Amino acid sequence: MNASFTPLASLLARVLLAALFLYSGFGKLMAPEGSLAYIAKAGLPLPMLAYAGALFAELLVAGAFVLGYRTRWSAWLLCGFTLMTAVVFHNNFAEKMQLLQFMKNLSIAGGFLQFALCVPGAWTLDHKFGRAH
Template identity: 60%
Template structure:
């Protein structure tokens, strides 16, 4: 059996197993909910305390704290909500993955502090979840699936 045949056979097996699993439809929805809620909650917190958030951004050494604050709100409220609903899931997950890695690098880079190292690693783990969503097929319970079905 050629390598291409083996890969096709393995992909077919995975697809058949996923279709038979009751989790195949539910798991992507659960992943989107669990990953997005953290960011939506954080975005609401930023809305409630803009001065503190901008001071934190400035303390981290980022230029233009007001612009960084606005961009964080767009990502944490807008993009995370799109992800929650399954609208443009791959694009939203890509943005969220980059945002998570950038946040880790900018705000949790004091590796001598074990607490900050844990936060850094958590951000990377969350980014890994977003990468998984980027690569997953269109989920049944999503706006992407509804859009695809209407074509």
């Protein structure tokens, strides 16, 4: 890839990876009842705490990831969150859609893992403040 396009490509990749989380987080924030019921149905203890954790990951951490703030740490957190949600919420492999959702989460986690292991790029707050490595 042309080096002049690398910062733009990195930004675009961060936006594309985080878009799902930001959209889902805003949905949870606007209609918490459905999210809390879904969390409780999955059998998680302390649904309100799990809900707060999901909001933290999907809004704050995903927002930081897009901005390139603590990019590697946010990528690690989102990778872990994505894997955890795959295991907890998409574990009924007898249903084809659940298996597909599980595999989708694995793929997304792979994208976050790539960012966790690489230098985040020039168009990030990390780079601006000298934390690019």
